[in-house]
Amino acid sequence: MMFAVFFTFWRIMEILTLIPTMGMLAYFVHGYVEANALTPDYILILFIVSVLALAWAIFTLFSYHRSSTNALFVSVIDLGFVGAFIAAVYYLAWIAKADCTHITRGSSYDISFGIFGSADVNGIHTTTDKTCAMLKACWAFGIMNCIFFFFTAVLAWFHRDSAHHSSHKGRKTRRTSSHSHRRVYV
Numbered sequence: 001m002m003f004a005v006f007f008t009f010w011r012i013m014e015i016l017t018l019i020p021t022m023g024m025l026a027y028f029v030h031g032y033v034e035a036n037a038l039t040p041d042y043i044l045i046l047f048i049v050s051v052l053a054l055a056w057a058i059f060t061l062f063s064y065h066r067s068s069t070n071a072l073f074v075s076v077i078d079l080g081f082v083g084a085f086i087a088a089v090y091y092l093a094w095i096a097k098a099d100c101t102h103i104t105r106g107s108s109y110d111i112s113f114g115i116f117g118s119a120d121v122n123g124i125h126t127t128t129d130k131t132c133a134m135l136k137a138c139w140a141f142g143i144m145n146c147i148f149f150f151f152t153a154v155l156a157w158f159h160r161d162s163a164h165h166s167s168h169k170g171r172k173t174r175r176t177s178s179h180s181h182r183r184v185y186v
Helices: 002-034 041-062 071-091 093-097 130-180
Strands: 101-105 109-112 118-121 124-128
Touching: 002 041, 002 130, 041 071, 041 130, 071 093, 071 130, 093 130, 124 130
Parallel strands: none
Antiparallel strands: 101 124, 109 118
């Protein structure tokens, strides 16, 4: 029961971080397709990994009740996604040093609220580069998914181990019980 709770929680976390990642990267891929240009590797790799990981996370979330029989397979595929996300994050690592937001200070303003008083507001102007911010968010979500898929891989590995032991106990119990009900005729 605890496996199902933890596994479901981490799968939902993966899905919640993969949907915006896939959406933002799809925006970039669409832009390059419309411009009839090749999509850069750093966008395309993370996009492909995100799409495949999202499909895998949704599939295994809805079929977790069968995971005791294929837990080793789920664990191996999740570890594969850990490696794929590490590679995708590595290709996009240059974005970590990018400055996406510029804040400048302007003149101050006096705002009157009539009989309720007035306020002095310092003029702060913020400019954000949308492309840079979206790529940085995708990079951060990629790092998060490395960790999340590692958690689900470990959970599936331990679930495989417990399912494996319980199946041996069940077989042993059945054998002893079948021998105890034998009738012997002389």
